[in-house]
Amino acid sequence: MSDPSTLDELLVCRLDTGRRQLEPCTIVIFGASGDLTARKLVPALYHLYLGRQMPMPFRIVGFARRPKSDEEWRLELKAGLDKFSRTKPVDAAIWGAFAENLHYCQGEFHELAAYARLRQMLKGFGPPELAHNLLCYLATSPSQFGEVAERLYASALVDRSEQRKGWQRLVIEKPFGSDLATARSLNAELTRYAHESQLFRIDHYLGKETVQNLLMFRFSNAIFERLWHRDAIEHVQITVSEQHGVGGRGGYYEEAGALRDMVQNHLLQVLALMTMEPPVSLEAESIRDEKVKLLRALRIWQPEQVAMQVVRGQYTAGEVAGQSRPAYRTEPKVAPDSSVETYVALRVLIDNWRWSGVPFYLRTGKNLPLSASEVRVQFRPTPHVLFAAQCGPKLDANALTLRLQPNEGITLRFNGKVPGTSMQLRPVRMHFSYDAEFGAYTPEAYERLLLEAMAGDATLFIRRDEVETAWGFVDAIREGWRNQPLTAESWYAAGSWGPEAADALLARYGHAWRHPQAPQ
Numbered sequence: 001m002s003d004p005s006t007l008d009e010l011l012v013c014r015l016d017t018g019r020r021q022l023e024p025c026t027i028v029i030f031g032a033s034g035d036l037t038a039r040k041l042v043p044a045l046y047h048l049y050l051g052r053q054m055p056m057p058f059r060i061v062g063f064a065r066r067p068k069s070d071e072e073w074r075l076e077l078k079a080g081l082d083k084f085s086r087t088k089p090v091d092a093a094i095w096g097a098f099a100e101n102l103h104y105c106q107g108e109f110h111e112l113a114a115y116a117r118l119r120q121m122l123k124g125f126g127p128p129e130l131a132h133n134l135l136c137y138l139a140t141s142p143s144q145f146g147e148v149a150e151r152l153y154a155s156a157l158v159d160r161s162e163q164r165k166g167w168q169r170l171v172i173e174k175p176f177g178s179d180l181a182t183a184r185s186l187n188a189e190l191t192r193y194a195h196e197s198q199l200f201r202i203d204h205y206l207g208k209e210t211v212q213n214l215l216m217f218r219f220s221n222a223i224f225e226r227l228w229h230r231d232a233i234e235h236v237q238i239t240v241s242e243q244h245g246v247g248g249r250g251g252y253y254e255e256a257g258a259l260r261d262m263v264q265n266h267l268l269q270v271l272a273l274m275t276m277e278p279p280v281s282l283e284a285e286s287i288r289d290e291k292v293k294l295l296r297a298l299r300i301w302q303p304e305q306v307a308m309q310v311v312r313g314q315y316t317a318g319e320v321a322g323q324s325r326p327a328y329r330t331e332p333k334v335a336p337d338s339s340v341e342t343y344v345a346l347r348v349l350i351d352n353w354r355w356s357g358v359p360f361y362l363r364t365g366k367n368l369p370l371s372a373s374e375v376r377v378q379f380r381p382t383p384h385v386l387f388a389a390q391c392g393p394k395l396d397a398n399a400l401t402l403r404l405q406p407n408e409g410i411t412l413r414f415n416g417k418v419p420g421t422s423m424q425l426r427p428v429r430m431h432f433s434y435d436a437e438f439g440a441y442t443p444e445a446y447e448r449l450l451l452e453a454m455a456g457d458a459t460l461f462i463r464r465d466e467v468e469t470a471w472g473f474v475d476a477i478r479e480g481w482r483n484q485p486l487t488a489e490s491w492y493a494a495g496s497w498g499p500e501a502a503d504a505l506l507a508r509y510g511h512a513w514r515h516p517q518a519p520q
């Protein structure tokens with residue numbers, strides 16, 4: 001019998017052999033005392049180091065307002081890592097070696113002198129590449145993105161010209177603007193100080209293994225791609241449900257709401273990857289061109305259509321997984337009469353040749369019964385003869401569910417004969433589980449994103465026209481909501497699947513939500 005490991009070796013098609021070698025670099029984190037740094041960035045960098053994926057040598061410099069020594073910063077980060085690391089316990093020896101590369105630079109974001117200190121520090125030790133290969137991670141508040149970019153440029157830390165020595169890149173966290181106008185002006189500002197090819201706009205969903213797999217799944221499997229259009233697909237449901245409420249993020253959420261926090265970025269990205277045309281190559285620009293083309297084909301709802309196509313919801317008090325939850329309006333930093341949506345469901349139409357007439361239902365919300373992200377592709381039923389004629393709606397149409405998280409995998413649902421002498425049909429499922437197939441290796445999205453940014457591959461980052469097109473779509477919906485407070489139909493109890501109006505939205509078109517199932 002052949003050795004299965006050899007067989008795997010033969011069958012695995014490696015796409016990253018031509019990948020650029022990582023060059024030694026310094027990662028400068030602006031907002032080094034913040035939550036994102038402790039929770040996501042440093043754990044991700046530690047795991048890259050653990051997996052020997054960091055370039056050698058490398059250096060991580062934290063830039064923030066509060067004075068502290070390298071040692072104090074390291075201790076703070078270690079405490080964060082112990083708490084948030086995806087592998088536990090943290091390996092003390094590896095941490096020790098990793099932490100030697102962590103340095104702290106105190107400074108205010110507006111203070112030019114602080115950037116001069118940073119420059120001195122970068123030149124002060126280590127090989128010269130570490131001083132000019134710079135990945136500047138802007139984990140600051142969005143209002144400071146422009147300022148930090150301008151100061152970096154003014155102090156010659158970032159060079160936008162072709163003659164630059166080494167490379168400098170800016171990684172920009174979300175939210176990128178709060179509407180089309182602010183996103184445009186932020187783009188204009190950032191591109192004054194850095195070239196578009198130096199800007200890496202984050203959408204952490206693109207770093208998720210299962211989200212990346214959407215393209216592989218679609219374009220390496222002939223059987224599915226042949227069915228991927230309006231003739232075979234009746235409708236698609238994309239659900240990103242979350243069990244937690246807004247908790248301590250009330251201040252931010254009051255400015256954002258579910259539409260801007262989740263739909264403008266994560267859900268539209270998943271939709272684009274599910275529906276875009278095949279790119280001409282796997283190059284970043286080819287893939288991003290197709291995503292933009294798709295986003296441009298989204299039908300823009302006119303203000304008077306919004307109420308019929310988009311449902312807003314806000315949670316009232318309830319219970320999630322046995323825990324009682326307060327109403328949104330009583331969460332810290334939330335206005336007692338807030339009309340901000342914590343849930344949104346919408347019908348999306350794509351006006352292009354492939355998808356004309358196929359509804360895509362998107363929904364996301366906080367305090368829902370389960371945390372689960374999935375895409376369900378509902379195929380058209382068989383003609384109304386033979387089994388369908390006899391069973392009617394009881395004969396389930398085929399469906400393909402791509403479970404993005406948790407319980408990552410893909411399930412195909414089809415009908416089969418119930419064994420026995422009687423003639424009975426019922427749906428059965430074919431499962432692919434990441435865990436069963438590949439083991440429980442699930443790197444954090446940020447690990448992949450940081451690696452790609454260091455390698456200079458922009459595939460998993462959002463291009464300027466992409467972010468603006470997505471805002472255009474979302475702005476039109478917000479225009480329809482202008483001066484329209486939430487109504488009695490908007491409330492849903494924490495722990496339910498959202499307002500009833502969301503069920504009515506699908507029912508109007510003869511469809512019904514299929515809720516994600518809890519892992520068994």
Ligand code: BG6
Pocket residue numbers: 174242261262
């Ligand atoms: C963030 C949103 O972008 O994504 C949060 O701001 C949300 O509100 C989070 O909870 C969801 O990310 P994930 O990876 O947990 O699905």
